[in-house]
Amino acid sequence: MTFQPLDEETALEAVQALQEHGSKRAAAIALGISRSTFRNRIKSAEKQGLTGRVPKAPEGFELKQLSEQIGKDGQVKSTSVKYTHEVGQEFKLPAGRFIGKVTTQVGASGEIEKEWIRHDWDKLTPFQVVELTKDFVKTLPWTRLKAFPAQHTENENLLTIYPLADLHLSLRATAEESGEDYDLERAQNLFNEKSAQIIQKSPKGGTALVAYLGDWTHQDDDKNMTPRSGHILEVSSSIFRAVRAGVQLAILHTYRCLAHHEKVIIKVVRGNHDLHSWIGLCLALQEHFRNEPRVTVDTSEADYWFCRWGMNLIGLHHGHRMKPEEMAGSMATECAKDWGETYYRLFLHGHLHHHIAKDVLGVHVECMRTIAPPDAHHSGKYNSPRSLISITLDKEEGEQSRASVNLKPIRRKAVSLEAA
Structure with missing residues (x-):
């Protein structure tokens, strides 16, 4: 039926x-x-x-099975959904897909009862892959979130920057090796908590610049290696789950910013860990907020990105292709006109996982901390403080204030030899 x-x-x-x-x-x-x-x-x-539990079924399909994995806290950890063709419906191949192999079970009256389809993805062009990604994003349950108007319309001269560096979604760390357990689920919970706190601590109104400074995901594909150097990575989940979680976190963070600020500008730059997967985050955000006039997603491909806010010149880069002391020169070379017309210059980067701030050639160059703990490879070397910050600039007077949310430092206990 x-x-x-x-x-x-x-x-x-x-x-x-x-x-x-x-x-x-x-x-x-x-x-x-x-x-x-x-x-x-x-x-x-x-x-x-x-x-809100499952995406909308494609045309001609119906929900066959819904499975949910419940965590110890009673919350849903993961959801698995299976669809099947509607019984008796005419078969229609979803747009952009090619049939590789089909097994069909037909009832006595000729209607389709069950069907197993193997799609041949290798025939898809890059353009078709992008279009299918956009269609997939539209079906996700959290696309039903709405942008509520900001409650405060003052402070139009203010720009609040939210630098988000090196979250390393899907990184695996254990307390024995690194002093703290870390995996995809813990990373999501941690970012949700701390990012909400930093927004509430920041001035209301004005414009928000959400700066994704690279290494949003820990791995770039299912090889679980850094794309260029080939270092083996310890991961807690697949690249699919990491990217999906990253998109969900970024969308929720944008809605929170919209409730706090008049406008939101988003810029995603690539890192050395997410050399290709950053594209998925960037395009998903662009597609999700395509009809929201208060959100602008910059989709330029440059590793070094510059923008201007009144008398402020701002640069963003992950930090894997340029030393901090070289960033000021890059800004002066590529933005000579804006360099000469501005008083305050700020260049933000990540990659190093600890705070470094220095003034170089009239530019304040600053490395952002991460909220992720070190993995086994970096344990004992880079246990620097972890935090999120926001930086608020005035169009005419430069930096006005900062807010910060700090995480408790990792503390390990030495083994007592006397008790052995």
Whole structure:
């Protein structure tokens, strides 16, 4: 039997009843309908992507199986979704895909009961891959988040920079090796907590510049090696899960900024760990906020990026291709006109995982700390303080204030030989 989609209002009514009453039986009684009718309404809501648990099913498909892994804290850690063709529906190949192999189970009356399709992705052009990525982003449940107007419209001369460096999503560290456990789930929880705190500590209103300074993910592909030097990486998850988590974190962070500031400008620069995967973050953010006039995503490919805010000239770079003392010269060479017209110059980078600040040729060059702990390779060498900061600039008067959120330092205990 094929369930016809309900109108969105009726489907949402069922979802809200289930959330309010906690069980399908209680929700069905509250709505005055049978349990089977209620189950059909929830199934239709799932198919339309209205429950927030699964993406909307592609046209001609229906939800077959939903599996959720629950963590010790009772929260959903991961979700697995399987779709199948609607029974009796005419088969339509999703746009941009090519059939490699198909196995079909047909019922006695000729309708499709089950189907297994192997898609041949190798025939896709780069353009088709980009388009499919955009279509995928549109179906994700968190695309239903809305941008609420900022509550404060003053401070239009202020620009608050949120430098986000070296999160290394999917890095694996253990307490025995590094003094602290770290994996993809812990990284997400840590960033969600600390990034929300730094926004609340920053001045309200004005414009936000969210600067992703590279190494957002720990690995660039499933080889689990740095792309250029080939160093073996200890990872806690696949590149797919790392990129997906990175996109989700970045989208949520943008919505939080929109609730605090009038406008948000986003710039993603590549690092030596995410040499290619940064593209996914950049394009996903551009696609997600394509209809939001208060968000601008800069998609230029340059490793070194410069922007101007009144009398302030700002540069961004990961730090893997240029020494800090060379960054001032790069700014003067590439932005000669803006260099001559500005009073205050700031160049931000990451890569080194600890704070360094120096004034070079009239430019304040500053290396950002990370909130990620060291992995086994760096343990004992770079246990520098960890923090997130924001820097607020005035168009005419330069830097006005800073906010910071600090993490407790890693402390290890020496083994007592006397007790051995």
